[in-house]
Amino acid sequence: xxxxxxxxxxxxxxxxxxxxxxxxxxxxxxxxxxxxxxxxxxxxxxxxxxxx
Numbered sequence: 001x002x003x004x005x006x007x008x009x010x011x012x013x014x015x016x017x018x019x020x021x022x023x024x025x026x027x028x029x030x031x032x033x034x035x036x037x038x039x040x041x042x043x044x045x046x047x048x049x050x051x052x
Contacts, residue, residue, distance in 0.1 A: 020050075 015021065023030065027046060031039035
């Protein structure tokens with residue numbers, strides 16, 4: 001059980017350190033400021049790719 005817990009903690013820490021959550025929280029704002037027409041759809045595609 002300790003292995004599973006440490007593995008989960010490590011995976012979560014690595015996800016936080018890579019900054020991937022930044023794009024999920026502020027993705028629509030970032031994509032809109034870059035000049036994409038439909039930033040919401042782009043954020044949905046990014047979420048779908050991450051899920052898959």
